[in-house]
Amino acid sequence: MSRALALLATSWLLLSPPAFAREYTLVIDDARVVVAGRAADGMTINGHLPGPTLRFTEGEEAIIHVRNDSDAPTSLHWHGLFVPAEMDGAPGFSGFQAIEPGQTFTYRFPIRQHGTYWYHSHSGGQEQMGLYAPLIIEPAAPETNPPDRDYVVFLSDFTTEHPDRILNNLKVDSGYYNYNHRTLGDFFRDARRFGFDAALRDRVAWGQMRMDPTDIADVTNYTFLVNGRPPAENETFLFRPSDRVRLRLINGSAMTYFDVRIPGLKLTVVAADGREVEPVEVDELRIAVAETYDVIVEPRDDAAYTIFAEAMDRSGYARGTLAPREGMAGAIPDMRPRAILTMADMGMSADATLAPTNGGAVDHSQMDHGAATQQSMDETGANQNAHQGHDMSAGLGGDGGADGSGRPFGWGSEFPADARVLSYADLASATPQADTRAAEREIIVRLGGSMERYVWTINGERMEDAAPINLAYGERARLTFINETMMAHPMHLHGMFVQIENGMPAERLPDKHIVSVAPGQTYSVLLTANQPGEWAFHCHLLYHMTAGMMARVVVARSDGERAPQQNHTAHGGGQ
Amino acid sequence: MTPLVLALGLSFAGAGAAHAMEQPRFHMVRGEIDASQSDDTDILTWEGDAWMGGDANRVWFKTEGESEDGEVRSAEIQALWSRNIADFWDLQAGVRVDLEPDPTTYLAFGVQGLAPYRFETEATAFVSEDGDLSARLHQSFDLHLTQRLIAEPYFEINAYAQDVPERDIGAGPSDAELGLQLRYEITRKFAPYVDAVWESALGETAGIARTNGEDVRTASLRAGIRFWF
Numbered sequence: 001m002s003r004a005l006a007l008l009a010t011s012w013l014l015l016s017p018p019a020f021a022r023e024y025t026l027v028i029d030d031a032r033v034v035v036a037g038r039a040a041d042g043m044t045i046n047g048h049l050p051g052p053t054l055r056f057t058e059g060e061e062a063i064i065h066v067r068n069d070s071d072a073p074t075s076l077h078w079h080g081l082f083v084p085a086e087m088d089g090a091p092g093f094s095g096f097q098a099i100e101p102g103q104t105f106t107y108r109f110p111i112r113q114h115g116t117y118w119y120h121s122h123s124g125g126q127e128q129m130g131l132y133a134p135l136i137i138e139p140a141a142p143e144t145n146p147p148d149r150d151y152v153v154f155l156s157d158f159t160t161e162h163p164d165r166i167l168n169n170l171k172v173d174s175g176y177y178n179y180n181h182r183t184l185g186d187f188f189r190d191a192r193r194f195g196f197d198a199a200l201r202d203r204v205a206w207g208q209m210r211m212d213p214t215d216i217a218d219v220t221n222y223t224f225l226v227n228g229r230p231p232a233e234n235e236t237f238l239f240r241p242s243d244r245v246r247l248r249l250i251n252g253s254a255m256t257y258f259d260v261r262i263p264g265l266k267l268t269v270v271a272a273d274g275r276e277v278e279p280v281e282v283d284e285l286r287i288a289v290a291e292t293y294d295v296i297v298e299p300r301d302d303a304a305y306t307i308f309a310e311a312m313d314r315s316g317y318a319r320g321t322l323a324p325r326e327g328m329a330g331a332i333p334d335m336r337p338r339a340i341l342t343m344a345d346m347g348m349s350a351d352a353t354l355a356p357t358n359g360g361a362v363d364h365s366q367m368d369h370g371a372a373t374q375q376s377m378d379e380t381g382a383n384q385n386a387h388q389g390h391d392m393s394a395g396l397g398g399d400g401g402a403d404g405s406g407r408p409f410g411w412g413s414e415f416p417a418d419a420r421v422l423s424y425a426d427l428a429s430a431t432p433q434a435d436t437r438a439a440e441r442e443i444i445v446r447l448g449g450s451m452e453r454y455v456w457t458i459n460g461e462r463m464e465d466a467a468p469i470n471l472a473y474g475e476r477a478r479l480t481f482i483n484e485t486m487m488a489h490p491m492h493l494h495g496m497f498v499q500i501e502n503g504m505p506a507e508r509l510p511d512k513h514i515v516s517v518a519p520g521q522t523y524s525v526l527l528t529a530n531q532p533g534e535w536a537f538h539c540h541l542l543y544h545m546t547a548g549m550m551a552r553v554v555v556a557r558s559d560g561e562r563a564p565q566q567n568h569t570a571h572g573g574g575q
Numbered sequence: 576m577t578p579l580v581l582a583l584g585l586s587f588a589g590a591g592a593a594h595a596m597e598q599p600r601f602h603m604v605r606g607e608i609d610a611s612q613s614d615d616t617d618i619l620t621w622e623g624d625a626w627m628g629g630d631a632n633r634v635w636f637k638t639e640g641e642s643e644d645g646e647v648r649s650a651e652i653q654a655l656w657s658r659n660i661a662d663f664w665d666l667q668a669g670v671r672v673d674l675e676p677d678p679t680t681y682l683a684f685g686v687q688g689l690a691p692y693r694f695e696t697e698a699t700a701f702v703s704e705d706g707d708l709s710a711r712l713h714q715s716f717d718l719h720l721t722q723r724l725i726a727e728p729y730f731e732i733n734a735y736a737q738d739v740p741e742r743d744i745g746a747g748p749s750d751a752e753l754g755l756q757l758r759y760e761i762t763r764k765f766a767p768y769v770d771a772v773w774e775s776a777l778g779e780t781a782g783i784a785r786t787n788g789e790d791v792r793t794a795s796l797r798a799g800i801r802f803w804f
Contacts, residue, residue: 167601168602168603169763171601171603172601172803173763176763181722182719183719183720183721183722184719184720185720185721207692208691210692210693450662450663452662452663453659455630462630548630
């Protein structure tokens, strides 16, 4: 009976007091989930995967009752939202504790922004199991030029394996899911193309580092979904020719980056991570885990257009269709080759090797995706230390191109030469930044890890061992991300946006809640520490986070109070 | 049976310690078992590894042995506490118990990890209950012929600091093994294989074997399965 009531309550109810409050009830449960014929022990929100889309209007009060009918402690985190720290929903931070089985927790916070966001569990691997959903906030004032159609395109990755098992597999064998190793045949193909010596030196260089250039994604065997539907079910978005259609792209995957394009249409990016940006027209974009982008498309023909989101490791794709009528399908393009990493992806270009370096400047010209400002690495130095002394000229692919088996060299090199691909350097905030102060100090955030043991770290420490990163309330700081690993890390700070120093003027720097730091690269961002509390700060690749790549950012007010702490139990239990 | 009890006791203690030290618990159990024939003798060889624990501290068990026509000719078990000391290396300490050919207990101390050029490496020193010192080095390498067909060359050498007459072993390098395993990973966790192995006694130990009229060198072709969970 309570289930039925909860389902009824799901459709939002406007409660009278206080005015402008919007209330939802969400019920979290264990469920046997079947997707594309594959059954798994999953989890659902109100019986659905993804959960229901929560809609708010800026200025409202959000009241969200979350009842845990599952057998495990759970939580929901409002990804990208400004919330009081104790409402953020990351267990163990700011006094928030997991919602125990049978308990109800009521989240209550004012909505202070608008745009495309999402929410998900922040407990163990539950995000992988299905606890994720869109969260859309309308602006307080109606849009001046609203699109004719407005759709959520929620991308996710589904697997039948339990997250604990996936992590265990990775701990035993980090290459467990990699079926793209370089083979003996690849060696001979490379030898034919580049010469035996060059191919051998390349293998020796990788072997010396004990690293694997084919490690694009740690986990595969996923079925990729659009709004919960596998490719065969063809999630369809209707339009009339010449409509302006807004697609709210959300990457709610646990581990998967997607390259998204709609053959035949340009994508005009108008918002990133929920924040409006100056429109940028592109052919495609790479959406990192947990990012959101709003794009406008204007299909003119009475035809079906395929929304094609291929996983970065090309292990599959998510697909939907923009169509004038139900039941139509556009052509599905072939997936393009996956990349193979190069020494340059480790921040070690031939130039860097030859230069008389004291730590080595990172060569940003190598970056196709997500440019950051040229940061002097002199203060940090540490960047190259781990790998100094190797002969970087041994690496193949310094000049681009493809390897003997046709894989393009370098992270982010999978796009056609003539394709316009969104870069972080393209993003300019549509509204002027309120805080344009220079940074008062720099905080180095080294992203590291040991692939062999599947341990991931921030500044050399796993979450369990790490000291918090302390910020004074109101402080303006620069976070310098130094990625010392072979993988991209979508770094997520809870509670606050950071501004990527992407070369735009200070008042136009784009707000982001995810900063995807490409392999071997250094990006810097600015942060105004204006939200007091203890905030989670982590890589949003689920298994990187659970394997340690997480830290605590503490914004302390001058009176010493960390955050207005509310007693969790006041909300908990038997409501 | 005392050594076995000792080994089990130590490993339970170790497991308890690992549990107390770290919350996230991971585990692995891996086995290889294969059969071959030599001079009308059915030979069964096994090798097993298991570990449990967290990122820094683990408890390891290792076993290997051989039976001929159903009779166990050699069998050893190791129980080790393993501590991560560098990105690619663990320090290991514990006991080794030989059940056959003659029951002996050893203290074991060594390193295990991934050497540059991706050589899986185990280097262990043993001190027997009689005070005999010996050492073993084992290295292997995975070469992908295809994504599932993997050639694994491997190499092992044993050496002794002194003569061990009751085992017909002389001081110095005593024996070496060179092999090539070709396995097909139907899944990562299950793979049939064939294994070509060449074994040789070395140095003084080889001399003793010759005197005793035993084979100094043997070559065998084995077929088996490898699994882990």
